[in-house]
Amino acid sequence: MLTVTARDLAGNTATDTLTVTFSDTTAPVATIASPTSNPTYSTTTSSLTLGGTASDAVGVTQVTWANNRGGSGTATGTTSWSGSGIVLQSGSNVLTVTARDAAGNTASDTLTVTFTGFTFTDDPISAQSGVIKAVYLTELRTAINSLRTARGQLAYSWTDSTLTTGSTQVKAVHLTELRTALNQAYQAAVRTAPTYTDLSVVAGTTVIKAVHINELRSAVRAL
Structure with missing residues (x-):
């Protein structure tokens, strides 16, 4: 509101007012x-x-x-x-x-x-392949941690944090941890966890196969 006041020599005053509405129409x-x-x-x-x-x-x-x-x-x-x-x-x-x-x-x-998504070595792995390489697990760990970080989760703490081809033996615990870490990322995204072949992985009994790795790769790409 704008107010204008007039005053004479005797000190008498009179006022008039004007209400002004400023409309901001300029976009940021x-x-x-x-x-x-x-x-x-x-x-x-x-x-x-x-x-x-x-x-x-x-x-x-x-x-x-x-x-x-x-x-x-x-x-x-x-x-x-x-x-x-x-x-x-x-x-x-x-x-x-x-x-x-x-x-x-x-x-x-x-x-x-x-x-561009995730890329993996020997993709897909042939069902006839009898060799599960350390690089397959390393790549999955990197991809899964990326998915976890994107959803506010900490990187997973892996058994045998460094896997070396020709030196580190691929173990049942490695597969179990990959599934657990990925399932947690699915849970954070409010998505149904993937289904897996050989749901129970037993050390010394379960043979880690190409299908296990291929399933994890597909689940990573689907999230």
């Missing part, structure tokens, strides 16, 4: 700067952190992100913001960042991220 500006300012990006990891800036004539109140393949959240910060733990699905993921001001005006920026 949202910009994605990290991991790239380009419109497209490719990665081999299943989790991504976005970062960037936002500005507005009056002030930015909130910055949010959304993935067209599923998932959304609120970024940390406004004029300088970041969004972490964004889970990617295999293939194309269109990430949209939206800045909002106090008047409800919004503006967005997008980044199309291609997640």
Whole structure:
């Protein structure tokens, strides 16, 4: 409200008022700067952190992100913001960042991220293959820990943390741990755990086969 007051030499006054409503119709500006300012990006990891800036004539109140393949959240910060733990699905993921001001005006920026998924040695492993290599387990451990990290879980603590081809014997416990770690990632994603051949793995009795590794690889890619 604007008030105008007139005063004469005797000190007499009179006023008039005008109520002015300011309508903010100017949209803010949202910009994605990290991991790239380009419109497209490719990665081999299943989790991504976005970062960037936002500005507005009056002030930015909130910055949010959304993935067209599923998932959304609120970024940390406004004029300088970041969004972490964004889970990617295999293939194309269109990430949209939206800045909002106090008047409800919004503006967005997008980044199309291609997640190339996980690659494995000897994929698929032939059922006739009688050799389960240490590298198969190492690759699965890396992939599963990536899925766990993307869902806010700690990396799994593995038995025989370093597996050496020709030196480390592949054991039943290694297979059991892979299944357990992956099942926990499925649980965190509110997904039904995979089903496995030879559900009970017994040390000294269960022979680790190609089907066990191939099942885990398929389950990793499906999450």
